[in-house]
Amino acid sequence: MLKTRGPGSKITQQWSAFLRGQPTQEPRFVVAARQAAEAAFSELGYPLRRNEDWKYTNVAAVAQTAWQPAPPAQLVRQFDWEAVRVIIANGRVLDVHVPPASANKLRIMNWHDASQKHVDFLESHWNRTARWSQHAFAALNAMLFEDAVIVHVLPNQDLDLPVHIEIYQQANEQLEPQAVFPRILFVLGQGSRASLVESYSGGSERCFTCGVVELILERGAHLSYYKVQQEHPNSIHIVQAYARLAQQAELQAYIVSLGGGLVRNECDVRLEGEYGSCTLNGLYLARGKQHIDNHTEIEHLAPACTSYELYKGILSERGHGVFQGKIYVHPGAQKTDAKQTNQALLLSDDAEVDSKPQLEIYADDVRCTHGATVGQLDEQQLFYLQTRGIGREQARSLLIYAFAEDIVSRIQVEPVRLQLEDLLLAEEGLPLERELRRLSLP
Numbered sequence: 001m002l003k004t005r006g007p008g009s010k011i012t013q014q015w016s017a018f019l020r021g022q023p024t025q026e027p028r029f030v031v032a033a034r035q036a037a038e039a040a041f042s043e044l045g046y047p048l049r050r051n052e053d054w055k056y057t058n059v060a061a062v063a064q065t066a067w068q069p070a071p072p073a074q075l076v077r078q079f080d081w082e083a084v085r086v087i088i089a090n091g092r093v094l095d096v097h098v099p100p101a102s103a104n105k106l107r108i109m110n111w112h113d114a115s116q117k118h119v120d121f122l123e124s125h126w127n128r129t130a131r132w133s134q135h136a137f138a139a140l141n142a143m144l145f146e147d148a149v150i151v152h153v154l155p156n157q158d159l160d161l162p163v164h165i166e167i168y169q170q171a172n173e174q175l176e177p178q179a180v181f182p183r184i185l186f187v188l189g190q191g192s193r194a195s196l197v198e199s200y201s202g203g204s205e206r207c208f209t210c211g212v213v214e215l216i217l218e219r220g221a222h223l224s225y226y227k228v229q230q231e232h233p234n235s236i237h238i239v240q241a242y243a244r245l246a247q248q249a250e251l252q253a254y255i256v257s258l259g260g261g262l263v264r265n266e267c268d269v270r271l272e273g274e275y276g277s278c279t280l281n282g283l284y285l286a287r288g289k290q291h292i293d294n295h296t297e298i299e300h301l302a303p304a305c306t307s308y309e310l311y312k313g314i315l316s317e318r319g320h321g322v323f324q325g326k327i328y329v330h331p332g333a334q335k336t337d338a339k340q341t342n343q344a345l346l347l348s349d350d351a352e353v354d355s356k357p358q359l360e361i362y363a364d365d366v367r368c369t370h371g372a373t374v375g376q377l378d379e380q381q382l383f384y385l386q387t388r389g390i391g392r393e394q395a396r397s398l399l400i401y402a403f404a405e406d407i408v409s410r411i412q413v414e415p416v417r418l419q420l421e422d423l424l425l426a427e428e429g430l431p432l433e434r435e436l437r438r439l440s441l442p
Contacts, residue, residue, distance in 0.1 A: 037142035067179035081415040083164040091180035105157040148183035155189035162195035168202035179208040188221040205234030217249035240266040247273025257284040282311035286319030293322035315351035326358040340370040
């Protein structure tokens with residue numbers, strides 16, 4: 001049995017191949033951060049189910065596997081929509097494409113360039129938002145990441161094109177267990193507006209993605225953030241996003257999980273300046289034996305901030321969904337307005353969902369609510385559609401699609417929205433013609 005923590009622990013020895021492959025000639029503060037993360041991970045160990053935050057998710061499959069670094073991958077992707085584009089394959093930045101119209105509005109760096117040429121910027125922002133000292137997998141990433149992408153949108157810029165960061169794994173031919181540690185730092189300058197699309201694909205049943213995303217929004221910045229996860233249905237995906245919002249900053253986030261076997265999406269938001277605003281929308285589909293865990297924490301540290309959450313899950317066969325959402329209102333964060341809603345649709349007797357909404361409030365002039373509902377399809381709605389000449393199976397699929405479309409329709413990046421709509425239609429066995437989206441019932 002692998003000892004998971006404390007003096008004499010062998011936990012970091014499990015990752016010795018990764019430690020040997022770390023980049024060399026890094027700035028001193030990065031080396032120190034790696035060493036501190038290694039010590040933190042050795043002390044924290046893998047989270048056990050007696051840890052309240054991991055009560056419903058078992059990571060034994062991670063702890064008991066001898067993971068190896070993923071080999072270099074080839075650039076094989078083709079894209080049909082225009083964007084500022086970054087490709088991370090098997091943990092390494094392979095390609096960066098910035099259209100001329102956006103070139104003067106932002107700068108994009110890989111880890112080597114940032115750590116050699118932009119040390120002051122890196123030291124001011126790197127690893128400042130991620131809670132690696134408290135979260136084991138964030139510490140593991142900080143300790144082992146090999147490459148990273150750093151995006152800095154300059155102040156008072158309005159990016160017309162979205163920034164699309166695609167992260168994918170190419171499994172090795174021998175299907176040996178392989179792990180990758182993608183890392184993203186996105187800094188949005190004062191008064192700027194941008195959209196960030198972060199997509200995950202590829203992999204196999206022997207692949208593990210352990211990622212960290214840091215989002216820093218300076219005063220008055222506005223970010224629309226989209227995460228779409230479509231990895232192999234038996235892969236492991238644990239990615240933590242940390243956001244820090246200054247005064248009057250606004251974050252709109254959309255977290256969509258359609259793939260993966262064991263999935264943990266974490267979203268940790270700190271509203272640090274007055275009149276900040278955060279909206280978290282989530283959608284996940286769990287089928288087969290998929291386990292998808294969404295864990296959110298929103299901290300209100302400043303007065304007059306707002307936060308709204310809406311997460312929806314669709315579970316069939318033996319799919320298992322988890323939602324744990326916490327709103328924490330600090331002393332002095334008066335005039336806070338926070339609302340949290342979680343809804344789950346169970347399509348089989350074996351599907352399961354665990355929901356744990358939380359409020360922790362230390363201010364007296366606030367408006368905070370939370371709620372959770374779990375149910376099945378409404379038989380009366382099914383009957384109504386059938387009376388309009390729609391077969392029962394198609395009526396069932398339409399109701400499922402409508403449940404999910406409530407989230408998808410809010411996505412402002414059209415290619416992403418249309419892709420997800422097509423995937424949902426295909427998932428439910430509906431015809432792909434987009435006229436169905438404009439279906440008018442008599």
